Amino acid sequence: xxxxxxxxxxxxxxxxxxxxxxxxxxxxxxxxxxxxxxxxxxxxxxxxxxxxxxxxxxxxxxxxxxxxxxxxxxxxxxxxxxxxxxxxxxxxxxxxxxxxxxxxxxxxxxxxxxxxxxxxxxxxxxxxxxxxxxxxxxxxxxxxxxxxxxxxxxxxxxxxxxxxxxxxxxxxxxxxxxxxxxxxxxxxxxxxxxxxxxxxxxxxxxxxxxxxxxxxxxxxxxxxxxxxxxxxxxxxxxxxxxxxxxxxxxxxxxxxxxxxxxxxxxxxxxxxxxxxxxxxxxxxxxxxxxxxxxxxxxxxxxxxxxx
Numbered sequence: 491x492x493x494x495x496x497x498x499x500x501x502x503x504x505x506x507x508x509x510x511x512x513x514x515x516x517x518x519x520x521x522x523x524x525x526x527x528x529x530x531x532x533x534x535x536x537x538x539x540x541x542x543x544x545x546x547x548x549x550x551x552x553x554x555x556x557x558x559x560x561x562x563x564x565x566x567x568x569x570x571x572x573x574x575x576x577x578x579x580x581x582x583x584x585x586x587x588x589x590x591x592x593x594x595x596x597x598x599x600x601x602x603x604x605x606x607x608x609x610x611x612x613x614x615x616x617x618x619x620x621x622x623x624x625x626x627x628x629x630x631x632x633x634x635x636x637x638x639x640x641x642x643x644x645x646x647x648x649x650x651x652x653x654x655x656x657x658x659x660x661x662x663x664x665x666x667x668x669x670x671x672x673x674x675x676x677x678x679x680x681x682x683x684x685x686x687x688x689x690x691x692x693x694x695x696x697x698x699x700x701x702x703x704x705x706x707x708x709x710x711x712x713x714x715x716x717x718x719x720x721x722x723x724x725x726x727x728x729x730x731x732x733x734x735x736x737x738x739x740x741x742x743x744x745x746x747x748x749x750x751x752x753x754x755x756x757x758x759x760x761x762x763x764x765x766x767x768x769x770x771x772x773x774x775x776x777x778x779x780x781x782x783x784x785x786x787x788x789x790x791x792x793x794x795x796x797x
């Protein structure tokens with residue numbers, strides 16, 4: 491997809507990174523992973539090397555290998571492979587952006603640096619502009635995740651005038667909970683034809699009501715079919731059913747939170763549901779107790795059986 495065409499919409503799986511028991515990349519899992527998303531979850535696009543993928547815990551070379559394998563396995567199958575290229579420094583981010591373009595990624599995304607933080611929106615936009623300039627042919631998305639970066643600028647501030655600095659800018663992954671800011675982003679994105687993708691899975695229905703185009707999330711790896719049904723119900727005007735499905739998902743997440751819901755637990759849940767071996771997280775994250783993941787998986791089965 492060139493920067494001038496199309497809108498990204500629907501569910502996008504924020505992919506986990508398969509590792510061997512020894513903690514090394516397990517690239518052969520990615521081919522079956524693509525097929526699982528398409529055939530079992532109805533999810534046709536992926537967001538690679540983001541938070542769910544533990545991207546910032548991998549070396550540049552490892553991130554390149556992951557991007558290349560996802561693009562190779564997804565070619566002709568997936569609608570979109572979006573590669574997150576954000577790093578703590580602009581040079582590494584540019585290197586990953588150039589590499590993503592060279593291996594056939596459909597788009598790139600960048601999160602704010604989080605050690606030396608931008609002090610205002612202009613500083614962050616300058617950083618984003620420098621990264622985008624390394625791959626000007628690729629659609630560019632800003633990844634807004636204040637809870638992890640500690641950069642508490644409003645996303646609407648970042649959007650203001652960004653089209654004049656980044657011609658390839660095509661949208662925003664909004665992983666915050668400020669619905670006022672989200673609503674203002676919807677108002678700014680719509681006239682430009684940009685995509686606004688929501689990133690807090692358990693709040694998705696509320697964001698859809700505000701007008702987002704779709705969502706990027708970890709649980710869509712194994713709950714994609716359920717959340718696709720929720721989106722379909724909403725589009726048909728069956729608000730009661732849409733609420734029912736969102737509430738069921740929230741019930742499961744609430745139970746998971748009571749057990750200490752975390753990225754390692756989420757990764758283990760993907761293994762439970764898909765039958766694919768995602769392996770452990772990378773340090774400093776610690777593995778999830780297997781019995782916790784099994785309890786959550788059973789809870790989800792019980793909740794769905796109530797329909």
